[in-house]
Amino acid sequence: MTESSVHPALWPAPHATGAVDATVTVPGSKSVTNRALVLAALAAEPGWLRRPLRSRDTLLMAEALRSMGVGIEEGVGPDGSGEAWRVIPAGLHGPTTLDVGNAGTVMRFLPPVATLADGPVRFDGDPRSYERPLTGVIDALRVLGARIDDEGRGSLPMTVHGSGALDGGPVAIDASSSSQFVSALLLSAPRFNQGVEVRHTGARLPSMPHIRMTVDMLRAVGAQVDEPETGGEPNVWRVSPSALLGRDLTIEPDLSNAQPFLAAALVTGGRVTIPDWPERTTQPGDALREIFTAMGGSCELTERGLTFTGSGRIHGIDVDLGEVGELTPGIAAVAALADSPSTLSGVAHLRLHETDRLAALTKEINELGGDVTETADGLHIRPRPLDGGTFRTYDDHRMATAGSIIGLAVPGVEIENVATTAKTLPDFPQMWTGMLGA
Incomplete structure (x- = not known):
């Protein structure tokens, strides 16, 4: 059975009706x-x-x-x-x-x-x-x-x-x-x-x-x-x-793949625990603890793992992501739902990733009613009320998870080719709905 036969061409991104409270085990890096x-x-x-x-x-x-x-x-x-x-x-x-x-x-x-x-x-x-x-x-x-x-x-x-x-x-x-x-x-x-x-x-x-x-x-x-x-x-x-x-x-859990689940806690004002989060790591995803805390959440690292809790509010951020560029799509998705503008910089090289991620994020968020502009080395995001619609992925796994984050807060978002998440997170659709208790 192929990925495309499991997931429809347009996957209805689940909309959260309340605060998420879940433990999500993320596969290896x-x-x-x-x-x-x-x-x-x-x-x-x-x-x-x-x-x-x-x-x-x-x-x-x-x-x-x-x-x-x-x-x-x-x-x-x-x-x-x-x-x-x-x-x-x-x-x-x-x-x-x-x-x-x-x-x-x-x-x-x-x-x-x-x-x-x-x-x-x-x-x-x-x-x-x-x-x-x-x-x-x-x-x-x-x-x-x-x-x-x-x-x-x-x-x-x-x-x-x-x-x-x-x-x-x-x-x-x-x-x-x-x-x-x-x-x-x-x-x-x-x-x-x-x-x-x-x-x-x-x-x-x-x-x-x-x-x-x-x-x-x-x-x-x-x-x-x-x-x-x-x-x-x-x-x-x-x-x-x-x-x-x-x-x-x-192999350590993939901390960058934990991003959408931590974002779900921030977006819904809920709580998500990622087991086995390492105390010391070179993975770029570890920066999420600091970045998402600055955007309105709090986290606690224990022997059980990392527990991230949203406050019910999302703040904009001015951040240089040059060292952690792969986190940009997820941060942009959260920033589009914030209560103040954000500037993401240091990531001109994302134009050469699985797709031109800066152009793709700008186009897809704006087509949902957002206000995103490209800069020389990043994005400027001014939050606006968003509407449902198709969120295209350009065969890029991180575009698919970014659209899913937006879908938590915006009814009617459909992810084109969610199966592209198999590149690094094969069970993402099931994990996502499971997190929401569906």
């Missing part, structure tokens, strides 16, 4: 799962990933690694404690073709891995993937010794001609359009003959928490990393060549 899969595939010994996310993006990553020779067995952990994947490294090989879908982590993290394969590896994906920038990774790999055929596009489709090894060494890139360019090089760097020294030379680097996540996970499997956060040179990361350890890793 996509960002952590896909980094963990790459590191486990490059390790010198098998490893376990516990509580991995099963979504389109992570299954695309797993299947791509399998097609290059990596063993990934899905089952339960060695102690029977729940779902786990056993990753068994092997000699990487081509020829093969990888389907990246529209997953930034797959299309950017795997070309460096493919340089270590013996044989050609072709990359292809959804039509939108052809429009997403890859020049930073392609040019960097060429400097480091790789042979890549992209017919001069700087994007997909392309073929990486793996030779079984890569020299590595120093490289300068402009990663201002995506921090994934830096993470992509760092993840495979321990297997390069000389490791790597990545120097970012462009404008402000977005989504720094994701780079910190990459560095922390590299260190956890035995890599040596010198980075700005620990006294290194600004905008320079160095990874030494080394063997990577196979680990037994438990």
Whole structure:
């Protein structure tokens, strides 16, 4: 049964008739799962990933690694404690073709891995993937010794001609359009003959928490990393060549995917608990505690998890989201329901995500009667009474959840292609209605 047969083309977003009071268990982090899969595939010994996310993006990553020779067995952990994947490294090989879908982590993290394969590896994906920038990774790999055929596009489709090894060494890139360019090089760097020294030379680097996540996970499997956060040179990361350890890793809940559920507490003046919220994390979604509190709620982090409580009022916010850009659609949705204007800045790079998120949010909120204008690097949102109508998603999972947030407060909102949430949160429609007690 396909996603489209389960959910109608236009999904009536549930309207809340009272304050939400729910506990919502959020699946594992996509960002952590896909980094963990790459590191486990490059390790010198098998490893376990516990509580991995099963979504389109992570299954695309797993299947791509399998097609290059990596063993990934899905089952339960060695102690029977729940779902786990056993990753068994092997000699990487081509020829093969990888389907990246529209997953930034797959299309950017795997070309460096493919340089270590013996044989050609072709990359292809959804039509939108052809429009997403890859020049930073392609040019960097060429400097480091790789042979890549992209017919001069700087994007997909392309073929990486793996030779079984890569020299590595120093490289300068402009990663201002995506921090994934830096993470992509760092993840495979321990297997390069000389490791790597990545120097970012462009404008402000977005989504720094994701780079910190990459560095922390590299260190956890035995890599040596010198980075700005620990006294290194600004905008320079160095990874030494080394063997990577196979680990037994438990994947954290995806805090960015917790956003719509926390927003539901804020919008309805209710209360939502997210179990297993980590006390310390590099996930950008942890910033929601501060941001949503500033917008009118309160939160408490205990051993049980994070409980967020809305006050019954939503305040506008002036916030730089440069480090946590993926949270912008959900924050914009809440801001459209606030009692004062909001300015969201630092997120010009969102124009290059699954869709042009700034243009899409502006158009869809305004078509419901809102007043949103694009700025050079973000959005200015002046709340107005909203009406029902179709909220288009542009095959972007975060647009679908943003529209659902608005639908809590605005009757008659219909989400076009809610099934796109399967990219990172496969059971979102059921979780959403379950939260509301439906």
